[in-house]
Amino acid sequence: MAENKIPYKIYLDENEIPSKWYNLRADMKNKPAPLLNPGTGQPLTAEEMSGIFCEELVKQELDDTTPFIDIPQEIQDFYKMYRPSPLVRAYCLEAALDTPAKIYYKFEGNNTSGSHKLNSAIAQAYYAKKQGLKGVTTETGAGQWGTALSMACAYLGLDLKVFMVKVSYEQKPFRREVMRTYGAEVTPSPSMTTEVGKKILAEHPGTTGSLGCAISEAVEVAVTNPGYRYVLGSVLNQVLLHQSVIGLETKTALDKYGIEPDIIIGCAGGGSNLGGLIAPFMGEKLRGEKDYRIIAVEPASCPSFTRGKYAYDFCDTGMICPLAKMYTLGSGFIPSANHAGGLRFHGMSTTLSQLYHDGYMEATSVEQTSVFEAAQQFARVEGILPAPESSHAIRVAIDEALKCKETGEEKTIVFGLTGTGYFDMVAYQKFNDGEMTDYIPTDEDLAKGLNSLPKVPGQD
Ligand SMILES: *Cc1c(COP(=O)(O)O)cnc(C)c1O
DSSP: OOGGGSOSEEOOOGGGSOSEEEOGGGGOSSOOOOOBOTTTOSBOOHHHHTTTSOHHHHHHHHOOSOSEEEOOHHHHHHHTTTOSOOEEEOHHHHHHHTOSOEEEEEEOOOSTTOBTTHHHHHHHHHHHHHTTOSEEEEEESSSHHHHHHHHHHHHHTOEEEEEEEHHHHHHOHHHHHHHHHTTOEEEEESOTTSHHHHHHHHHSTTOOOOHHHHHHHHHHHHHHSTTEEEOOSSSSHHHHHHHHHHHHHHHHHHHHTTOOOSEEEEEOSSSHHHHHHHHHHHHHHHTTSOOOEEEEEEETTSOHHHHSEEEEEESSTTSOSOEEEEEESOTTOOOOTTOOSSOOOSSOOHHHHHHHHTTSOEEEEEOHHHHHHHHHHHHHHHOOOBOHHHHHHHHHHHHHHHHHHHHTOOOEEEEEEOBBOTTOHHHHHHHHTTOOOOOOOOHHHHHHHHHTOOOOTTOO
């Protein structure tokens, strides 16, 4: 089809919203390593998991053989409130960069939560409701996950308790109020309301918190309150599964116009949007049908893929969660205080970790001032005010497009624009005032976290 026929936005019809999630693990020869019980060092059983997670979600977590899983009608109906999301041809950015590259982005920010997280929030809330639970607990860092989950819980009539990383609770009062508007109870973490919170505060007085701390608190509340389970917005296999709607829609839209990407780029915090975006493409790659360059982008100040170790580690700071084999900086790792760009989790999805380890994808890290430069440039020409997290992917998409300008190659670049940055104006303000700084942890800084990885019998 002729180039000029490709519209600015490729929208799908409602009936093209996927009716099944794609489970990438089914096509992996080397399956992601199982979660381990930290007490016994043995793979966590479904029964052990069901004390923390909803039953259906445990099934999804453990299922690494079923390629397609039906999306219940109720979830499909909710998806229709804000999906399909557009695949945008970044004509204006291409012109501004004067590049022969063709740039596309899948925009997931067009809902009140402002990010892709709603795709998994509604699924997890649905299964909790179906199990007859009273409510769920969770953590939130920047606040997008908590907001998404509060929307989903309000819709289904579930109670929600959110532990919000203290620095965000203070810097992002409006996010907090959105969650409360949807009915969530929001507590700054670490807090004195849990045993693990008290312990962390005793060891690190004045800490501004981390996702790892907030996870510990949310899990403690879930396992000590009957009728509650814990839900997590990223990292887990089930979350990547739900997020596959991003990639499936992207593929459908590209296929309509016969577009084949050369490079697929996504930011990586815990790995859920990237895992979702690349799912069907990685499937083709794993089955030997196609090849793509796939790039994960992470902050230089929280570099789990590029400088972490591939080892079993705790997902939380309090060391009460199961052990996951992943690229990690150590569960005690907390990014430096100047870090404003999100993506601050110390570990990474076990699925993406295995794929990266096996050479199916690349990873790169970028510094935050260069990320905000890319965000500003993108906002001015494409109109959307991007989330700092998403802007990591914008940075690398721009860099790849500029390489094409030098070589004259007309590569097709697809990146995930995961959300909007309206609640990140404190970070933008720092950038606009010229006060944003970069801090790259030294090897010494990282050694502390890496040396404290747990010893797991039978693992290297
Ligand atoms: C949470 C979030 C991310 C990072 O999480 P992943 O699980 O790695 O996708 C990226 N972008 C936005 C806008 C987010 O809210």
